[in-house]
Amino acid sequence: xxxxxxxxxxxxxxxxxxxxxxxxxxxxxxxxxxxxxxxxxxxxxxxxxxxxxxxxxxxxxxxxxxxxxxxxxxxxxxxxxxxxxxxxxxxxxxxxxxxxxxxxxxxxxxxxxxxxxxxxxxxxxxxxxxxxxxxxxxxxxxxxxxxxxxxxxxxxxxxxxxxxxxxxxxxxxxxxxxxxxxxxxxxxxxxxxxxxxxxxxxxxxxxxxxxxxxxxxxxxxxxxxxxxxxxxxxxxxxxxxxxxxxxxxx
Numbered sequence: 356x357x358x359x360x361x362x363x364x365x366x367x368x369x370x371x372x373x374x375x376x377x378x379x380x381x382x383x384x385x386x387x388x389x390x391x392x393x394x395x396x397x398x399x400x401x402x403x404x405x406x407x408x409x410x411x412x413x414x415x416x417x418x419x420x421x422x423x424x425x426x427x428x429x430x431x432x433x434x435x436x437x438x439x440x441x442x443x444x445x446x447x448x449x450x451x452x453x454x455x456x457x458x459x460x461x462x463x464x465x466x467x468x469x470x471x472x473x474x475x476x477x478x479x480x481x482x483x484x485x486x487x488x489x490x491x492x493x494x495x496x497x498x499x500x501x502x503x504x505x506x507x508x509x510x511x512x513x514x515x516x517x518x519x520x521x522x523x524x525x526x527x528x529x530x531x532x533x534x535x536x537x538x539x540x541x542x543x544x545x546x547x548x549x550x551x552x553x554x555x556x557x558x559x560x561x562x563x564x565x566x567x568x569x570x571x572x573x574x575x576x577x578x579x580x581x582x583x584x585x586x587x588x589x590x591x592x593x594x595x596x597x598x599x600x601x602x603x604x605x
Contacts, residue, residue: 369563377571380530404545421528470591
């Protein structure tokens with residue numbers, strides 16, 4: 356019975372995380388962590404470590420899928436990633452000292468509000484308009500984004516679309532590209548600090564998140580901008596509500 360519950364929880368956690376990653380470049384930690392904590396009674400810090408590890412392959416396959424469709428800005432992504440990685444290990448250590456509810460609440464609010472934003476005010480920027488943003492501006496703001504820790508996930512997507520004027524698909528592609536490396540660094544830091552996790556849960560979360568992220572990324576790259584905005588918004592709003600409910604159950 357225990358293994359059945361574990362498979363069930365990790366399947367739905369991976370599905371939610373994978374859809375969020377493939378459609379919106381969302382960190383798997385926003386979905387996987389609360390589900391592992393609530394239904395499997397896992398230590399919050401270890402749950403975040405597993406979520407970050409699940410992010411690695413899911414983000415990598417999503418970035419590859421977006422890159423194949425030329426929806427990935429590698430040059431500026433590398434600049435932002437370089438500064439982000441500097442603070443990932445520090446952030447991992449600080450996370451071990453903070454109450455899990457503090458970070459969890461912020462993530463839930465950001466996910467829900469960003470979902471509403473994509474539904475009410477969709478990002479309709481074209482690639483042609485995106486290219487008109489001066490390269491110097493992208494570089495400078497990208498550098499600042501990295502130093503404030505906005506490396507991937509909701510904050511990065513918000514900054515790429517609203518500040519740097521990225522077209523939505525390119526913003527998601529660039530976000531998951533950055534998140535591949537930040538998640539890897541964060542996962543290694545978490546396990547180095549907190550020890551190795553339950554390998555069964557880890558493997559199941561990684562596999563399920565990878566499968567659903569691939570499906571979502573393929574669908575997202577085929578979708579029209581308006582459809583993608585609505586789909587992304589709905590996914591984020593639903594995930595925000597679900598995670599909020601899980602936090603209440605806990």
